[in-house]
Amino acid sequence: MISEEEEQIFQMFPIGFVRRDGKDVWVEVLEPFRPALKQLQHFSHVMVFWWAHKHDNEKSRNTLQCEPPYAKGKITGVFATRAEYRPNPIAMTTCKILKVNETKGILTVADMDAYNGTPIVDLKAYFPVCDRVKEARIPEWLSDWPEWMPEEGIGL
Numbered sequence: 001m002i003s004e005e006e007e008q009i010f011q012m013f014p015i016g017f018v019r020r021d022g023k024d025v026w027v028e029v030l031e032p033f034r035p036a037l038k039q040l041q042h043f044s045h046v047m048v049f050w051w052a053h054k055h056d057n058e059k060s061r062n063t064l065q066c067e068p069p070y071a072k073g074k075i076t077g078v079f080a081t082r083a084e085y086r087p088n089p090i091a092m093t094t095c096k097i098l099k100v101n102e103t104k105g106i107l108t109v110a111d112m113d114a115y116n117g118t119p120i121v122d123l124k125a126y127f128p129v130c131d132r133v134k135e136a137r138i139p140e141w142l143s144d145w146p147e148w149m150p151e152e153g154i155g156l
Contacts, residue, residue: 014119016105018050018112025112027120029105036123037107041100045126048112051119052089060085071141094126 015036016029027048029037040046055061063085065077078086095109107123138145 016120018118020116027107034105037102043125049122052084
């Protein structure tokens with residue numbers, strides 16, 4: 001049971017949207033947030049936090065276990081997956097930065113696994129010292145995954 005103290009409502013709003021045109025993918029940052037792009041072009045990668053809006057419904061928010069599409073026959077809790085269905089449909093993709101146009105609010109990336117029109121809730125520059133770990137491990141049933149994610153060709 002959640003106590004009154006623990007029950008909080010958070011206000012989130014998009015800072016931009018995913019745009020796709022063929023193989024081209026970019027984040028269109030809304031005008032009020034464009035100054036926040038300053039100096040981002042000096043980084044190689046950015047973590048894009050997005051709202052899985054196609055799963056912002058009661059069924060998806062109440063799905064707590066699933067059979068991940070990449071692990072047939074395994075049932076996991078959604079916190080042990082990168083599934084878009086979860087109590088709060090927040091997703092994240094680390095993207096290679098191709099170009100930043102602060103004036104127009106265009107952040108062009110190599111690719112990302114979000115639909116055209118997906119709301120973006122935050123961007124964070126990728127800092128290797130903070131955003132990677134030396135001795136990470138994954139379950140045996142994911143052992144056929146590559147060591148590194150390809151930076152192109154992951155999208156929808």
